[in-house]
Amino acid sequence: MSQQIGTERGSTDALVQVRNLKTYYDEGGLFGGQPVRAVDGVTFNIQEGETLGLVGESGCGKSTLGRTLLQLEDATGGEILYDGEDITSYEQDELLSWRRNAQMVFQDPESSLNERMTVGEIVREPLDVHEWKTDGERRQRVQSLLETVGLQREHYYRYPHQFSGGQRQRISIARTLTLNPDFMVLDEPVSALDVSVQAEIINLLEELQAEFGLTYLFIAHDLSVVRHISDRVAVMYLGHIMEIGPTEELFADPSNPYTHALLSAIPLPDPGQERDRITLQGTPPNPRYPPNGCPFSTRCPARIRPSGYQDLDEGVWSQLNTVREVLRERQRADRTIRERIRGSLGWETRFGDMNDTITELFGEFEVPANVQEILDEVARRANENDEEAALTLLNDEFGSVCDGVDEDPEQSDSELQFYTVGSTDRKSYCHRHDSEYREPGPVIEDRSIKEHGE
Amino acid sequence: MSETVTPESDVAPLRKRFLDNPRPALLWLVGALALLVLELGRILGWVKALGTGVKFAVMTTAALPKWVGGNVESAVADTGVLPGRLEPVGELLGSGVVTVLVFGFVVSVFLSLSERRVTRLLRPNMPSYRRLTVERALLTGILTVVSALMVLTPIGGLVESMIGFLTAVLDNISNQAPTLTSREIIPNQGYRSPDGSGWEGTFLGLSPGQSWGVRVAVVYAYAFGWLVWLWRGYNVFREQYRAADWTPRDDTLDRFSGHLWGLFGLVVVFSFVVLALWAPAISTVPLEERSNEPYRFEHQFLDDEDIEGNPLTDGSGDLETVRHGQANLYSVSKGKGQNVGLFSYDDFDRFSPLGTTPSGGDMMTQLAHGARTSLIIALTGLGLATLIALVMALLTAYYKGLVDLLTVVTSDTIVSIPLFLLVMMLSVIFSGSDHPLVTPLDGGLLLAMVFAFAFWPGLWRAIRGPTLQIAEEDWIDAAKSYGQTPSKIMRKHMAPYVVSYTMIYASLLVGSTIIVTAALSFLGLGISEPTPEWGRLISSGQDYITTDSWHVSTVSGIMIVFVVTGFNALGDGIRDAIDPESDIGDGDAAAAGGGG
Numbered sequence A: 001m002s003q004q005i006g007t008e009r010g011s012t013d014a015l016v017q018v019r020n021l022k023t024y025y026d027e028g029g030l031f032g033g034q035p036v037r038a039v040d041g042v043t044f045n046i047q048e049g050e051t052l053g054l055v056g057e058s059g060c061g062k063s064t065l066g067r068t069l070l071q072l073e074d075a076t077g078g079e080i081l082y083d084g085e086d087i088t089s090y091e092q093d094e095l096l097s098w099r100r101n102a103q104m105v106f107q108d109p110e111s112s113l114n115e116r117m118t119v120g121e122i123v124r125e126p127l128d129v130h131e132w133k134t135d136g137e138r139r140q141r142v143q144s145l146l147e148t149v150g151l152q153r154e155h156y157y158r159y160p161h162q163f164s165g166g167q168r169q170r171i172s173i174a175r176t177l178t179l180n181p182d183f184m185v186l187d188e189p190v191s192a193l194d195v196s197v198q199a200e201i202i203n204l205l206e207e208l209q210a211e212f213g214l215t216y217l218f219i220a221h222d223l224s225v226v227r228h229i230s231d232r233v234a235v236m237y238l239g240h241i242m243e244i245g246p247t248e249e250l251f252a253d254p255s256n257p258y259t260h261a262l263l264s265a266i267p268l269p270d271p272g273q274e275r276d277r278i279t280l281q282g283t284p285p286n287p288r289y290p291p292n293g294c295p296f297s298t299r300c301p302a303r304i305r306p307s308g309y310q311d312l313d314e315g316v317w318s319q320l321n322t323v324r325e326v327l328r329e330r331q332r333a334d335r336t337i338r339e340r341i342r343g344s345l346g347w348e349t350r351f352g353d354m355n356d357t358i359t360e361l362f363g364e365f366e367v368p369a370n371v372q373e374i375l376d377e378v379a380r381r382a383n384e385n386d387e388e389a390a391l392t393l394l395n396d397e398f399g400s401v402c403d404g405v406d407e408d409p410e411q412s413d414s415e416l417q418f419y420t421v422g423s424t425d426r427k428s429y430c431h432r433h434d435s436e437y438r439e440p441g442p443v444i445e446d447r448s449i450k451e452h453g454e
Numbered sequence B: 001m002s003e004t005v006t007p008e009s010d011v012a013p014l015r016k017r018f019l020d021n022p023r024p025a026l027l028w029l030v031g032a033l034a035l036l037v038l039e040l041g042r043i044l045g046w047v048k049a050l051g052t053g054v055k056f057a058v059m060t061t062a063a064l065p066k067w068v069g070g071n072v073e074s075a076v077a078d079t080g081v082l083p084g085r086l087e088p089v090g091e092l093l094g095s096g097v098v099t100v101l102v103f104g105f106v107v108s109v110f111l112s113l114s115e116r117r118v119t120r121l122l123r124p125n126m127p128s129y130r131r132l133t134v135e136r137a138l139l140t141g142i143l144t145v146v147s148a149l150m151v152l153t154p155i156g157g158l159v160e161s162m163i164g165f166l167t168a169v170l171d172n173i174s175n176q177a178p179t180l181t182s183r184e185i186i187p188n189q190g191y192r193s194p195d196g197s198g199w200e201g202t203f204l205g206l207s208p209g210q211s212w213g214v215r216v217a218v219v220y221a222y223a224f225g226w227l228v229w230l231w232r233g234y235n236v237f238r239e240q241y242r243a244a245d246w247t248p249r250d251d252t253l254d255r256f257s258g259h260l261w262g263l264f265g266l267v268v269v270f271s272f273v274v275l276a277l278w279a280p281a282i283s284t285v286p287l288e289e290r291s292n293e294p295y296r297f298e299h300q301f302l303d304d305e306d307i308e309g310n311p312l313t314d315g316s317g318d319l320e321t322v323r324h325g326q327a328n329l330y331s332v333s334k335g336k337g338q339n340v341g342l343f344s345y346d347d348f349d350r351f352s353p354l355g356t357t358p359s360g361g362d363m364m365t366q367l368a369h370g371a372r373t374s375l376i377i378a379l380t381g382l383g384l385a386t387l388i389a390l391v392m393a394l395l396t397a398y399y400k401g402l403v404d405l406l407t408v409v410t411s412d413t414i415v416s417i418p419l420f421l422l423v424m425m426l427s428v429i430f431s432g433s434d435h436p437l438v439t440p441l442d443g444g445l446l447l448a449m450v451f452a453f454a455f456w457p458g459l460w461r462a463i464r465g466p467t468l469q470i471a472e473e474d475w476i477d478a479a480k481s482y483g484q485t486p487s488k489i490m491r492k493h494m495a496p497y498v499v500s501y502t503m504i505y506a507s508l509l510v511g512s513t514i515i516v517t518a519a520l521s522f523l524g525l526g527i528s529e530p531t532p533e534w535g536r537l538i539s540s541g542q543d544y545i546t547t548d549s550w551h552v553s554t555v556s557g558i559m560i561v562f563v564v565t566g567f568n569a570l571g572d573g574i575r576d577a578i579d580p581e582s583d584i585g586d587g588d589a590a591a592a593g594g595g596g
């Protein structure tokens, strides 16, 4: 059973609907080349009055997503429906009047306020831009807003320099409130603050939400804060949303392998309890060259393995992964003409001999003969500077649906999609939820036991 | 949200704060007025000169459409599309289109700078972007119609004669108005009284040297008075009227006032500017009398020497009159006994505090007016260069991409032309034709334009980094998120941070312009006679540097070194005051400034 999230519910009470949104950077730059796929096709809704938490490692595209929702970045593709209207297609004037509805709180209170302006000037600027009422009324409103966020009216004529980080964040929040918005993007609003101050700001945000009926997109990498404030959570990895659902359910019983990995990093409140920390291999791939198939496939602890190699050693699998990354790296590297010639003459290039690399990688493991054979062939192709062919071979042999390889074309759709998981409205982006495969949870457990030999 | 709070709890706006406590401000204002009245004549003279400059700029701009139109016309004529008799139509069309374009540009700049929207009163609900477009079209149209009326109907002549009348009135006032430092109040050109009792025609009968000293002292005291009073005014504002009890600027000023090297620079620059502004008062003799038209003006002196040159001690000397030009021939400083040195009188009892030039002119007069030339060139040239660099820096940092790339290419191209080569090329091109740009300051204005053209790329390069950094700040994104217009984002949220950097580099470049101007004059390029210029003074005294007329080159050389050092010191001071941690190398801009 599977479906796209977009079709869920009557979505009448969805304030923001995001449909297959893409934001690419450096597109068709001066030298052509691959764009950076910061946000690569995400789809979700934000309900009126709720707080949607957006978590992920830094660089996963969550900030870009937030900025695209506010049209600070142009979307490369897809739609953002706000109250049912696509704001990506707005003209200048429509966009300007829409901007009243949506505001943003930034992460760094040092950078979000112009130090050469007084607090009053800073907070009232949105009113000036939208030509709201008269001068005196604007000043009145700003001063009462300063009180609303826990500052004093007299602070109108102070400069940001005279305030602490927490107070500056309050000023920033006051500025976002001036135009009476419905929707706010909070981009890590507390991560630059002291822990004691964090709680105050979080409380303030919750109070304001209750008072003005605000809808929040709360971007953070601190999971405990997200767990506290969010009604629902979306987990993002490499430009994709991997899992989205109600906070408590998602935290208590993660479905997606990436969510598993992410949550395993939080220390449990009860020290007596034990949880295996899943250490992810390597680093996230370069968003300019995302992997084929599932975005998480290069590091996934539950990656589906081809049926032929079910009992290969865990270590060998992880080294196979490394080989693939090395090949991808080599494929992308720019080569000078000289290097190409040297390579074709069989001379040594700076890329070194693939055979050596492989020997080094697999030295300590027992590699079955059939695997070794394939590896030798991979090395031979790579040494001929045909990484393309080497990768194809590697993928054909060891790839699975996770890598976008369709093992069995008749059986199922190898296109990755969202599966509804759990009891409530929760989605996860992983092949493992297909009835063909085992669920991620048990698989991860099994493998980690195998690896650690427990 | 509660909006029922009583206004009393507010800090009042500036107008109200002034009305509540007007005394300090009024007191200060009275003082300022008194200072103004003391030198009203001279200050009105400056206003007039400024007006002339503005008029010149407007006329040159106004000539642009005709010029472009002419080119269009000849281009059209070349293609032979239009029959000969239709040529005037082509010209009219060309200048018309260009006029509208120029107006359109001016209007857009003006509108993006002004806050108020006129049409807001008529159509309050019009979307703001459309309103901007409408207003642009409207204003351009009005301007075009008005100027067409001016050109094609007698209204133009009427307006012109009105302006002429106003100018005449202003002239009259400025001639009548008191001027503390004028030659009439403190005269220094006189002659010894035949009875040997002292001097006639000088201030209080003092010697010409002493009365000149008094006048210079009064000039500097007066200028210093203004400085003190302005500082006081700032403090009055700060203590009595400013709502904020602290601003970032306070720290900057504090740091600067503790910066000795910067203060030294300020003093030197201040003295230089006063020297330039009050050049006619600091000169011992009016420039036109002794140097520009020396045979039109006469000088009276007591001829109390006999034929052999021995002084007549019996008081039997006669008052004689000589033309300055003739007298100059006897007062040259060319070494070999022909010398009028520092603080000395020549045979005609004319006082020369810095001696005379090799052609018999007065060094002090030349130096003071030369300072004026340098200041005008530096201000116009660097002012323009700074403006271009600043605007380009803001645009390239805000829009990045293609704009940035094109500017890099352009600036690299310009920087790759050696400055001297550029100036030589341009002076060859322009000196042949009597182009209107050549006349002012005998090529000084043209030189300023060349400087503007040659220096903006270096300045832009120097401030590009800081500007790009500012463009990355979150407050820029915040401003975008509530819909602030790009032009206001650049002005309110970026420019204040960049202007200070620009000022630092510009003050470092002032030195370069002075040196390059001097070097060009030294080579016989750049500014030609009779506009006084320091470089030409140096070169004219070059041959006599080893004789007793050493002062000609030496004094002017020392002045250049001094002033250039002063500007650099000021730049250092500003830099440290603005950003104590910064480490802005002065190599970049200075290297670009060095040019050739």
Ligand code: SF4
Pocket: A256, A257, A258, A294, A295, A296, A297, A298, A300, A301, A302, A303, A304, A401, A402, A416, A429, A430, A431, A432
């Ligand atoms: S699709 Fe495959 S690689 Fe991606 S998360 Fe699921 S199991 Fe892991």
